[in-house]
Amino acid sequence: MSRALILGWLTLIAGGCQPTADPLNGCVEVQGTFNPATPGFIVFYHSGVDPVAETSRLETKYKFSAGYIYKSLLGFSAELSAVAVTGIRCESTVSMISRDGLVATNLRGDSAR
16 A cells, blocks of 8 residues: 555544535525625524524624514524624524625516516
């Protein structure tokens, strides 16, 4: 066996390198694209999570203030620091985190041009 192959195996064993089926290690990926007109985030919880209690816990832990709590959609919107986003995306109660965005509606009923 070559010395390089042995060294590779020893590195693998000593480092405890294990392949994982979850490349995000239980964290959710942040969705969306940054828009300076809407710099915040929308965070959604898994079914069964109390959005008021959980948002309060996260506000204390990550030092932010939610702009709005969605009770029926189970989540909140807020401007979050990079540190807060990094932590919140790995909370077991969080099912999705997305950058906030603008939505346009056609209130006049005109067809798209």
